[in-house]
Amino acid sequence: MSEVRKRTRVDNMNEVDHLLEHRFETLSLEEKLEVKRLGPHHPMDIAISQTAGKQNRAFNVEWFAKKKWLTASIQKKALFCFPCLLFGGSGGEVTWSRTGYKDLKHLSERITKHESSNSHLDNAVKLGLFGRVNVAVQIDSAYQRGIEEHNRQVEENRYVLGRIITCIKLCGKCETALRGHDESADSLNPGIFRCIFETMCEGDARLQRHYDAHPVFKGTSSTIQNELLDCMYEVYRDEIAKQVDETSFVAVQADETTDVSCKSQMVVVLRYLLPCNTVTERFLEFVEVKDKTGVGLCNSIKVVLEPLNLREKLIAQTYDGAAVMSGNVRGVQTLLKETYPNAQFVHCYAHQLKLTLQQLCSARISILKVFFANLTAFATFFSGAPKRVAALSEATHRRIPRPPAVRWNFKSRTVNAVWETRAALLQCMEAVRTQPGWDEKTISEAYGLSKKLRDRAFLQLLEFFSLLMPEVDVLYNTLQKRSIDAPCINSALAHFKENVQKMRQQADNLAATSHDGTDEPGRRVANTAQVMKEACDTVISQVEQRFSQSDHLIAAKLVDSSFFPQFVLSFPTSELDCAVKLWPLDNKEKLKSELITLYRHSELHTGKTALSLLKSIFENNLEENFAETVILLKIIATTPMTTAESERNFSTLKRIKTFTRNTMGQPRLNALAMLSIESQLIQQLQDFIPKVIEKFSQRKDRRAAFLFK
Incomplete structure (x- = not known):
């Protein structure tokens, strides 16, 4: 299309002097329409005069009202x-x-004459009809047919794309691969996506027509799939950004996750309140971290959070131990607070303390990494196999606790079960090896496990962790109590460190115990005493770092309804001071007054959680009266605390772990995770498919069959 010369629009373009300088026929269509809209210019200060002998005449502006064309x-x-x-x-x-015209003496008769002229009448008709008729449409009927055909084709393309997007959504929700080993028509393994698409064609004439009309390109190619995945993820991110923009506070959770191809990545999850006062956790992005120092990890998180503008909204940050091991947990959270000053570091309820410490020990000490892998093999061996379980029950009269799919739920009772039944387990493994009726795989696995039960280093570490894990359990359960306070926390931490220090001092004695184990010939014997000491040091260090700042647990008691009867008699001043110190609560006195009133009205706090209290305030339209309390409740509900929250639901972090362990390093992992983990949110977005199609239509690298103009 030829480029039309543009003019700068001026406010006086309907004035005579402007039109004499810029002729109407030289103006653009847009400018011509603007001149018509403005109409004739009527300068009320016009000075037109005429002298004839002793008589002076002047133009009367009332003529403008009589003759609109003047x-x-x-x-x-x-x-x-x-x-x-x-x-x-x-x-x-x-x-x-x-x-x-300047002759005012004959003005009346000349106006009458001009109004009757054919030239004036023709021009008046042209002005009246100008802009109402598209000449190109009337003259060229082929042009009109071309537009109709184009619109029909676009509508057809959008429909087909919508059905393809539905197929991709279904595959993502079911966590199935989009492509098989061979995409050809006669392939025996074309992939689940192609099978679903062809099944949809059977009951859809429009889709079948497209499938039959395009022998080469049918919309099932990997290129189109990947482009659509990118567009779907963009729409999802836009929705998350919109929700985050509407919420008051946000917490970030970062964790390390590994897929089945052993590729390690960091996942970022956001936690916030929806407008309906419901806590939600949303998957945001997978980040491949190459620099695992504190600065590198912090910068990676900042890059993900920067587009969301969370400087004042981010009120909590939490990380799994292994994810930030190399960068020092304390270093990452301190660096992030330089950008997000309100982001308090907390130990997330989704990160079980015992497994966090186990991961830290495994990451820092390679021998322990092998030890915990071998320990998990015992539970795996007896899981899902009735014959093996029966053999175990006959030998030990108990079961080995089965490890869940999510590794941070690893229970210390697995350690205790293997330690306490080690002799019976060894007899069971020997029976499997020697008795008939067992398959080769089972015999091979039993032989490997029996060797571990004879390994002196394995038995020494097994005894060590059977003593250490209960101490971790006691500390974790203590921190889960609702009646937590600063002295209780400090006492629990001091008692835990004292017991672990005693175990460290006993490391040499534990390492000297043989447990009737042997060492493999030619194999280097590990210095288990040094390993035990390093594990104790790691555990003590991490516990101190994670719970040295536990004021948020104390401040959370302010809205714990179980304490309200007690607070009516004695207001919790120390807890209020902790809350004001931690979080952006500007009006301390007003908050105190609101809490005093809240404690006295038991009908408002029938629930047991901060979230139920928040909903009660909104249901009774008291949010303006309890403005500061609402802010406090939103902060506490958004913060992924440990107190009374452990194992309360299947968190987004756990679902992501499960997803990645069943995903083979596919491209567009962010989009696939989004479709699988956030399928419920995708279903709630009524305009999800139209938005994806619109974004796809704006991409430059699309195929010709799906062009949108």
């Missing part, structure tokens, strides 16, 4: 006809269109 030039001090000025006059009417 206009005047300020510079020429002459009268003009607006339609003729635009479209040109002919014959004796040129005066009204080019030079201007």
Whole structure:
């Protein structure tokens, strides 16, 4: 399409002097329509006069009201006809269109004559009809048919894309691969996506018509799938950004996760309140971290959070131990607070303390990494196999606790079960090896486990962790109590460190115990005493770092309804001071007054959680009266605390772990995780498919069959 020269629009483009300088026929269509909209210019201060002998005449502006087509030039001090000025006059009417009329003596009769001229009438009709008719559409019927055909094709393309997006959504929700080993039509393994698409064609004539009409490109290619995945993830991110923009506070959770191809990545999850006062956790992004120092990890998180503008909203940050091991947990959270000053570091309820410490020990000490892998093999061996379980029950009269799919739920009772039944387990493994009726795989696995039960280093570490894990359990359960306070926390931490220090001092004695184990010939024997000491040091260090700042647990008691009867008698001043120190609560006195009133009205706190209290305030339309309390409740509900929250639901972090362990390093992992983990949110977005199609239509690298113009 030829480029049209653009002019700068001016406010006086309907004035005579402007139109004399810029002829109407040279203007763009947009400018012409604007001149018509403005209409004739009527300068009320026009000074047109005429002297004839002793008589002086002056133009009366009342003529503008009598004759709407009349206009005047300020510079020429002459009268003009607006339609003729635009479209040109002919014959004796040129005066009204080019030079201007100045004879005031004969003005009345000349106006009457001009109004009756054919030239004026033609120009008036042209002005009235200008802009109402698209000449190109009327003249060229082929052009009109082309537009209709194009619109029909676009609508058809959008429909097909919508069905393809539905197929991808279904595959993502079921966590199935989009492509098989061979995409050809006669392949025996074309992939689940192609099978679903072909099944949909059977009951859809429009989709079947497209499938049959395009022998090469059917919309099932990997290129289109990947582009659509990108677009779907973009729409999802836009929705998350919109929700985050509407919420008051946000918490970030970062964790390390590994897929089945052993590729390690960091996952970022956001936690916030929806407008309906419901806590939600949303998957945000997978980040491949190459720099695992504290600065590198912190910068990776900042890059993900920067587009969301969370400087004042981010009120909590939490990380799994292994994810930030190399960068020092304390270093990451301190660096992040430089950008997000309100982001308090907390130990997330989704991160079980015992497994966090186990991961830290495994990551820092390679021998322990092998030990915990071998320990998990015992539970795996007896899981899902009734014959093996029966053999175990006959030998030990108990079961080995089965490890869940999510590894941070690893229970210390697995350690205790293997330690306490080690002799019976060894007899069971020998029976499997020697008795008939067992398959080769089972015999091979039993032989490997029996060797571990004879390994002196394995037995020493097994005894060590059977003593250490219960101490971790006691500390974790203590921190889960609702009646937590600063002295209780400090006492629990001091008692835990004291017991672990005693175990560290006993490491040499534990390492000297043989447990009737043997060492493999030619194998380097590990210095288990040093390993035990390093594990104790790691555990003590991490516990101190994670719970040295536990004021948020104390401040959370302010809205714990179980304490309200007690707070009515004695207001919790120390807890209030902790809350004001931690979080952006500007009006301390007003918050205190609101809490005092809240404690006295038991009908408002029938529930047991901060979230139920928040909903009660909104249901009774008291949010304005308890403004500061609402802020406190939103902060506490958003913060992923440990107190009374452990194992309360299947968190987003756990679901992501499960997803990645069943996903083979596919491209567009962010989009696939989004479709699998956030399928419920995707279903709630009524305009999800139209938005994806719109984003796809804006991409430059799409196939010709799906062009959108």
